[in-house]
Amino acid sequence: MYNVTTELLAGGLGGSAGILIGYPMDTIKANVQTGNKLLWKDVKNNVRSLYRGMAVPLASAFFLNALMFAGYEGALRLMGHKNKDEVSTMEIVLASTVGTLAQLGPAIPIETVKTRLQVVYQNTVGPVRCIKDTLKTTGIQGLYSGGKVMAFRDLIGYSFYIPVYEEVKRLIEREIKTSEVNKQMLAGGIAGSLAWLAICPLEVVKNWAQCNQEMTNTEIITRIWQKNGILGFFKGGAILAARAFPANAVTFLVYEQTLKALKNE
Numbered sequence: 001m002y003n004v005t006t007e008l009l010a011g012g013l014g015g016s017a018g019i020l021i022g023y024p025m026d027t028i029k030a031n032v033q034t035g036n037k038l039l040w041k042d043v044k045n046n047v048r049s050l051y052r053g054m055a056v057p058l059a060s061a062f063f064l065n066a067l068m069f070a071g072y073e074g075a076l077r078l079m080g081h082k083n084k085d086e087v088s089t090m091e092i093v094l095a096s097t098v099g100t101l102a103q104l105g106p107a108i109p110i111e112t113v114k115t116r117l118q119v120v121y122q123n124t125v126g127p128v129r130c131i132k133d134t135l136k137t138t139g140i141q142g143l144y145s146g147g148k149v150m151a152f153r154d155l156i157g158y159s160f161y162i163p164v165y166e167e168v169k170r171l172i173e174r175e176i177k178t179s180e181v182n183k184q185m186l187a188g189g190i191a192g193s194l195a196w197l198a199i200c201p202l203e204v205v206k207n208w209a210q211c212n213q214e215m216t217n218t219e220i221i222t223r224i225w226q227k228n229g230i231l232g233f234f235k236g237g238a239i240l241a242a243r244a245f246p247a248n249a250v251t252f253l254v255y256e257q258t259l260k261a262l263k264n265e
Contacts, residue, residue, distance in 0.1 A: 015065020192248025
């Protein structure tokens with residue numbers, strides 16, 4: 001039976017674990033994609049700079065991932081499914097879209113603050129200062145910079161992400177004899193890497209928009225094209241995939257194992 005509290009807790013813990021594992025490479029990725037070369041000097045002087053801005057996504061990861069996974073599982077139950085083995089790929093895509101929409105509203109300003117802390121601000125500036133400065137210079141709309149691009153990114157990425165996880169897990173179950181933990185981690189890692197590679201161009205534009213709030217999306221796309229051509233939209237793609245594998249392997253492992261433990265109580 002669907003239990004929203006169980007889904008919220010499992011999703012929240014999974015998301016928080018993924019943030020802890022993947023955040024340093026996320027900082028590197030954001031700086032590479034926006035062309036900021038100051039990061040390497042900062043890292044040489046202080047490795048903690050790789051964790052710049054982590055307080056915001058870590059504090060919110062529990063909440064956002066809880067909403068996403070609860071929305072996903074809830075949508076499957078509304079379709080009349082109690083067993084995931086019965087669910088078609090299209091139904092998983094639809095349920096994933098519901099989960100994405102459930103977390104999108106609060107996720108945009110949180111992502112804006114995180115990205116600006118990683119790229120724009122120095123190590124001593126915290127999230128409160130970042131929010132105050134953004135509100136002062138661009139108003140409330142500044143916290144939603146890159147919001148349209150991020151909405152497309154998440155709707156495309158998450159609609160691809162969970163279905164790939166479920167399909168890869170089914171494939172592993174059919175073809176490979178291994179433990180449940182290994183299945184969950186391998187499927188989660190593959191799904192995360194493929195999904196993030198697929199939306200890399202949107203991620204690049206989103207990061208530019210959040211760090212260059214005076215520019216329109218059209219101006220950003222033109223600037224990226226003029227500087228690096230088509231490859232500019234895939235800048236940091238290798239880092240993105242490398243970060244996504246362990247982060248999402250851990251996310252799904254913690255989610256599935258927490259869900260299993262709570263349901264067995």
